[in-house]
Amino acid sequence: MILRIDRHLTELPPPSSPDPKGASAVQELMGGKFGEMSTFLNYTFQSFNFRNRQGARPFYDLVANIAAEEFGHIELVAATINTMLTGSSVDDLRDSHTPQQFIAGGKAALAQNSHGIPWNGDYVNNTGDLVEDLMANFLLETGARNNKLKVYESCEHPAARALTGYLLVRGGVHQVAYARALENLTGADVSKLFPTPRIPTDKIPEAQVHMKAGKHLKLYRFSPSDYLELAAVWNGAHPETGEPLVVEDQAPEGVPPFALPAETDVFAPDYAPEEIAQIAKRLRTQAGLPEMPTGVVANPTNGNGLVDKVAP
Ligand code: MN
Ligand code: MN
DSSP states (O other): OOOOOOOOOSSOOOOOOOHHHHHHHHHHHHSSTTSSSHHHOOOOOOOOSSSSSTTHHHHHHHHHHHHHHHHHHHHHHHHHHHHHHHTTTTGGGGSEEEEEEHHHHHSSOOOOOTSOOOOOOOGGOOOOOOOHHHHHHHHHHHHHHHHHHHHHHHOOOHHHHHHHHHHHHHHHHHHHHHHHHHHHHHOOOHHHHHOOOOOOOOGGGHHHHHHTTTTSSSEOOOOOSSOTGGTTTTSSSSSSTOOOOOESSOOOOOOOOOOOOGGGGBBSSSSOOOHHHHHHHHHHHTTTTOOOOOOOOOOOOOOOOOOOOOOO
């Protein structure tokens, strides 16, 4: 099972000028073949279906634990799309590649790619053959970083830049993790065999901040008591920087997310969000909870927990 923490893995900027076209491009990182739904569900199914897990424990722990991190990546991609759509007008849907964000959703992320095509379960590679699945994972992380760099270059919106800067660094960790697992099993160094995209992560300002914090070296353990064998694979020197790889024995501290304002023109969460907030307040008080909302968000809200509309 998964324990859920109501924080983001990394800081994203608050809404600024809306960018619906950019938000369509970012959809590829959500529901594209090499998007975060694919990484999350590839590793999730591989861990669910893992046979002889005690006999292969370090590899099981690696796949199961990275799956948990990918859940947080999906959350970041959704938050980025929602941030980029905040303050946009329904007229913008005419220029959007993914008008369902407006028509079927509340100016929000979809489980679709940048053409509005739904994410597909066929993107999951899970043969049961550990080496084959790890190889698919290495290529999936490689393709994911390739796509992220192109979204970085094509989207100037600060939320898209912050997202891709962070995910390029974390995807690099996962690439190295699967390469090391394969090397341990087969002796082959796939990062040398494959001319993976040469991504100069250390030259990208939005990635540099995370490398300075050492996040390119850390594999986080996303469980209070399980997945203890990560260090059997995640050890030695980083193949590009030579620095020592480290297992961090906890989830990242994370940051409180921005509470995004209501978008009343698409009824999200309603045409009159104040009414829901009044009902919520009454229910809280009746249940003996504090009058003010208890959740922690990055931005100030009023006494009902409502955020002012962000001006484009
Ligand atoms: Mn990811
Ligand atoms: Mn990954």
